[in-house]
Amino acid sequence: MHMSEIMEMLIRRGYLWQSFxxxxxxxGFIDYAPLGNNLRRKIENIWRRYxxxxxxxxxxxTPTIGIEEVFIASGHATSFTDVAIECESCGRVYRADHYxxxxxxxxxxETVEAVKEVMDVYELKCECGGKFKDPAPMNLMFSTTIGxxxxxxxxxxxxxxxxxxxxxxRLANFFREKLPxxxxxxxxxxxxxxxxxxxxxxxxxxxxxxxxxxVHPGEKKHPNFSxxxxxxxxxxxxxxxxxxxxxxxxxxxxxxxxxxxxxxIGKTRRFLLEIGIKDEKLRFRQHKDxxxxxxATDCWDAEVLxxxxxxxxxxxxxRTDYDLKRHSKYSGEDLSVFVPYDEPVKVRKRKIVPILSxxxxxxxxxxxKVAEALESLNVESEPEEVEVEVDGEKIKVxxxxxxxxxxxxxxxxxxxxxxxxxxxFGLDRxxxxxxxxxxxxxxxDGEERRVLRLKRWVSPIEVxxxxxxxxxxxxSKAMEIVHTLRENGIFxxxxxxxxxxxxxxxxxxxxxxxxxxxxxxTFEDDTVTIRDRDTTAQVRVEVSKLPExxxxxxxxxxxxxxxxxxxxxx
RNA sequence: GCGCGGGUAGUCUAGCGGUAGGACAACGCCCUUCCGAGGCGUUAGCCCGGGUUCGAAUCCCGGCCCGCGCACCA
Numbered sequence: 001m002h003m004s005e006i007m008e009m010l011i012r013r014g015y016l017w018q019s020f021x022x023x024x025x026x027x028g029f030i031d032y033a034p035l036g037n038n039l040r041r042k043i044e045n046i047w048r049r050y051x052x053x054x055x056x057x058x059x060x061x062t063p064t065i066g067i068e069e070v071f072i073a074s075g076h077a078t079s080f081t082d083v084a085i086e087c088e089s090c091g092r093v094y095r096a097d098h099y100x101x102x103x104x105x106x107x108x109x110e111t112v113e114a115v116k117e118v119m120d121v122y123e124l125k126c127e128c129g130g131k132f133k134d135p136a137p138m139n140l141m142f143s144t145t146i147g148x149x150x151x152x153x154x155x156x157x158x159x160x161x162x163x164x165x166x167x168x169x170r171l172a173n174f175f176r177e178k179l180p181x182x183x184x185x186x187x188x189x190x191x192x193x194x195x196x197x198x199x200x201x202x203x204x205x206x207x208x209x210x211x212x213x214x215v216h217p218g219e220k221k222h223p224n225f226s227x228x229x230x231x232x233x234x235x236x237x238x239x240x241x242x243x244x245x246x247x248x249x250x251x252x253x254x255x256x257x258x259x260x261x262x263x264x265i266g267k268t269r270r271f272l273l274e275i276g277i278k279d280e281k282l283r284f285r286q287h288k289d290x291x292x293x294x295x296a297t298d299c300w301d302a303e304v305l306x307x308x309x310x311x312x313x314x315x316x317x318x319r320t321d322y323d324l325k326r327h328s329k330y331s332g333e334d335l336s337v338f339v340p341y342d343e344p345v346k347v348r349k350r351k352i353v354p355i356l357s358x359x360x361x362x363x364x365x366x367x368x369k370v371a372e373a374l375e376s377l378n379v380e381s382e383p384e385e386v387e388v389e390v391d392g393e394k395i396k397v398x399x400x401x402x403x404x405x406x407x408x409x410x411x412x413x414x415x416x417x418x419x420x421x422x423x424x425f426g427l428d429r430x431x432x433x434x435x436x437x438x439x440x441x442x443x444x445d446g447e448e449r450r451v452l453r454l455k456r457w458v459s460p461i462e463v464x465x466x467x468x469x470x471x472x473x474x475x476s477k478a479m480e481i482v483h484t485l486r487e488n489g490i491f492x493x494x495x496x497x498x499x500x501x502x503x504x505x506x507x508x509x510x511x512x513x514x515x516x517x518x519x520x521x522t523f524e525d526d527t528v529t530i531r532d533r534d535t536t537a538q539v540r541v542e543v544s545k546l547p548e549x550x551x552x553x554x555x556x557x558x559x560x561x562x563x564x565x566x567x568x569x570x
Numbered sequence: 571g572c573g574c575g576g577g578u579a580g581u582c583u584a585g586c587g588g589u590a591g592g593a594c595a596a597c598g599c600c601c602u603u604c605c606g607a608g609g610c611g612u613u614a615g616c617c618c619g620g621g622u623u624c625g626a627a628u629c630c631c632g633g634c635c636c637g638c639g640c641a642c643c644a
Contacts, residue, residue: 012581012595024618024634080644086571094641140644158644194571194642202643293644445605468603497597501605508605520603529604536605568604 004307006439007199009450010036013510015435016200028196028204030428035510038460038491040431043275044186044209046458047425050271051211057182058174062163064188065144068153073330074162074323076141076155079294083115084138085124096135100124112137140191142204156190161422164212165323168335172214177337179418180222182213186427198308200432207427213260214418216339217321220258228266234283235300257298257318264316264423268302272314276434276455281305284316295322304433313429321417328417340413347411352377352386353403362401379404434458438511444536452511453534456554461512462491463550466503468519470496478518481528481543488547490554508533514550514560529567532560539564 010016015036019029032040052059071077083096096115100108108118115135118124126132141158145151157163164171164183175181186209196202215221229248236242237255245255247262256262265284273279287299295317302314328335377386382404387396438454456462465482467474475496485492493512495503500517507515515531521540522528528546529538530553541549541564549563 008581018635021635025636027635076644082642082644084571084642098642138642140642191644196643197637199636295644447606449606466604470602499602499605499607501607503606504604505606517604531604538604 006307006436009439009509010435015039015510016432028193028202030200030203035460036431039434039454039458040207040427042458042460043427043431043434046275047186047209047271047427048184050267051182051209051423052184055182055211055213056175056180057184057211057213058171059184059186060164060167060171061185061187062160062167064157064190065146065154066157066162067146068155069330070162070166070327071141071155071158073326074165075294075326076158076162080140080158082138082140083112083135085115085119085132085135138194140193142190142192158191159189159424160185160187160208160210161212161323161424164210165327165420168214168324168327169333172337179337179339179416180213180215180219182211184209184211186210200428201308201311203428209425209427211423212319213264213421213423215260215421216416217419220260220318220419220421222260222263225259225263225266228263228270231266231269233265233269236283236285238286238288256300260421261298261300261316261318264421265300265302268314268316268423268425272302272304272430274455275430275458276438276453277304277430278437281437283310285310293317295319304437306433306436311429311433312426313433314423314425316421316423319420319422321419323420324417334415336415336417338413339416341411344410344412346408348406348408350379350404350406352379353405355401355403358401363395449505449508451508451533454511454513456513456557459511459513460491461493461507461510462554463514463516464493464495464503464507464512465516466494466500466518467496468500468517473523474518477522478516481516481518481546485547485550488551490547490550504531504536514553516546530560530564535560537561538567540567 007016011018011033013035014033017031017033018025019031020026048059051057068077071080085094085096085099097108100106100115100118103124104118104122106118108114112135119132119135124132142156144154144156146154164185167183171181171183187207188205189208190205193202193204196204225247230246232244232246233250234242234244235250235255243250243255245253247256247266250256251259251262256265269279269282269284272282281304283303284300285303287296287301292299297318297320299315299317301312302316303310303312324335327333377388379386383399385396385398386402387394389395434454435452438452439450440453441448441450443449463485465478465485467478478494478496482492482494493507495506497503504515511533513533515533517529517531517538519529522543526543527540528543529540530546530549531538537560539560552558553560553563
C-alpha cells in the first residue's frame with residue numbers, strides 16, 4: 001500500500017481514518033479522528049465568524065434528506081443524472097452526450113430515449129469497435145425511501161444550498177424583507193461518485209459550508225468592499241490569462257463581473273490565509289463557459305496547490321435568480337421581495353375601468369372575473385371591443401361595459417426576485433489542504449524533525465503540560481496546571497511517557513504550538529517554561545500568569561520571548 | 571466502471587508451498603534536571619471469501635481497499 005508521508009502521519013497520529021476499516025473499508029468515506037475533528041471544528045468556527053457573524057447573515061440547519069420535488073425544481077434530478085453508455089466488449093463507460101458530440105458532432109438531449117434514437121440511427125460503435133449496451137441513467141444523488149412500504153421518493157442532498165432556497169419565504173420575512181441578506185449552512189452533503197479517490201479529495205459524504213447571499217439584481221455590490229479592494233490576488237480568467245491584481249482593479253477592468261463577487265473572493269482569501277493556507281499556493285480560477293454548473297452565470301473557484309496538484313476548495317458562484325425562480329414555479333409560491341423605491345414614482349397609465357352595474361346582469365357569476373381580466377389589460381387607444389380570457393373561455397367585451405381612463409398612479413416599489421451570490425466551501429478539502437500546507441521538516445540539534453506548523457488558533461491540542469521527570473512531585477504539579485488551563489477553556493494535554501525530548505517531538509508532529517514544562521525550578525519559585533513549537537525556544541513564566549499569557553499567545557502570532565525571560569534558546 | 575501495480579503488528583519491512591522474523595512506535599517497571607538516550611519486560615500481524623494441495627502469507631478465482639492511467643467529477 002502506498003501512502004504519502006503526510007497521510008501516513010495523519011492516520012497514525014489520529015487526524016483521519018478510513019471509514020469501516022475493520023470491514024475492509026469503503027471508498028469515498030472517511031472518519032474524522034480526534035485531532036482531525038477538532039481541527040475541522042475550529043476551521044468551521046472561524047468560517048462562522050467571517051461569513052455569518054460579520055455579515056448580515058444567519059445560519060440555519062435543514063434536513064440532509066430532501067423530497068423529490070426539491071431536486072426536480074433545483075434541476076439536480078435531471079442535470080445530476082447523466083445518461084451513460086457502456087461498451088459490451090471493452091466495458092468502457094462514457095457520458096452519452098459527450099461521446100455523441102465528439103464522434104458525431106451532434107448535440108443530443110440527455111434523455112435515454114433521445115440517446116437511444118441517435119445511437120440507432122447512426123449505428124454508434126465504441127472506439128474499440130464493440131457494440132454499446134442500451135443507454136442507462138447514472139444518477140449522482142443517493143436515493144432513498146421516506147416512510148414504510150413504497151413510501152415517498154427522497155434523495156440525500158447533493159449540496160446544502162437547496163434547504164436555504166426552500167426556506168426563502170420565511171428567511172426573507174426573518175430579515176424584514178430587506179436586501180441584502182445572507183443565509184448560511186454548515187453540514188453534510190452526498191454524491192454517489194463513480195470512483196472516489198485521492199483520500200479526502202473526492203468523497204461520497206462530505207462537509208460543506210455554504211453562504212447564500214441574496215442581493216438586488218441591480219445592485220451586485222457589497223457595502224464593505226473597501227475592506228478588500230486593495231488586496232492583490234492571483235486570478236486565472238476563463239481564457240487562461242493570469243493576473244496578479246488588486247480586486248478593485250479587477251472589477252474596473254471587467255475581469256471579475258461585479259463588485260460582490262470580488263468582495264467574496266477577497267473575503268475568502270483572507271479566511272483561507274487565516275486558517276493557514278499559503279498565499280503562494282492559492283489562486284482564483286474562473287470557470288470556462290462550458291464548465292459551469294447548470295445554475296451559474298459566473299463562477300470563481302479558490303484553488304490550492306497540494307500534492308494532488310491544484311484542487312478546488314471553494315466555489316464562488318453567481319447563481320442569479322435561477323433557484324428562486326425554479327422553486328417559485330414548481331411550488332407555486334411567490335418568492336420575491338418587495339423593494340421600495342427611494343422615492344415613489346408617478347406613472348401615468350391608461351387603463352380600463354369596468355362598469356360593474358352593466359357587467360353584472362349580462363355576465364352573471366362570471367362578471368367578477370371578467371372585470372378583473374379587464375383591469376389587467378394594457379390599452380393604448382380607446383378600443384371598440386376587447387377580448388378577455390376567463391377560465392379558458394374567450395369572451396368579447398364591447399365598450400359599453402367599460403370606460404377608458406387616464407390615471408396617474410404612485411408606484412412605491414417593485415417585486416424583485418433576488419439574485420444569489422454563493423460562496424461554497426468544501427470543508428474536507430480545506431482541512432486537508434491546511435494540514436498539507438502546514439506540514440514541514442527541519443533540523444533540531446542535528447536531527448531531522450517533523451513539525452506541523454498549524455496556525456495557533458486552529459491547532460487541535462493547544463498546549464501540552466509535561467513533567468520534566470516522570471515522578472513526584474513533577475507529575476502532580478503538572479496535573480494541577482492541566483486542570484487550571486482546562487478550566488480556562490484551553491485544549492490541554494498531559495504526557496509523562498518517555499523522555500522530555502521524545503514528548504516535544506510528539507507534540508511537534510501533531511502541531512501543538514506550546515509545551516509547558518514543570519522542572520526543578522518550579523518548586524523553588526513557582527515558574528514553568530513555555531516552549532515554542534516553531535523555534536523550540538523556551539521562556540520562563542510564573543505559573544499564575546500562564547492562562548492569561550497562553551490565551552494571548554493562542555490568539556496572536558506574538559513571540560513567546562515577549563512574555564518571559566529566555567530559558568533556553570536553540 | 572475498465573486496465574496496470576500493490577495489501578504481512580499502530581507504522582515500515584523480511585519471508586514468496588512446510589506452523590510468521592525484525593525495526594520503529596505503544597504500554598509497564600528501572601534510570602534520567604530539557605529536545606525521538608539506555609536497560610528489562612509486555613501487547614500486537616499475513617485484507618476478506620472460495621479453490622488447488624497432505625500442507626497456502628506464498629499458487630489460482632472472486633470481492634474489498636490503496637496507488638497510477640482512461641473515463642467520470644452537478
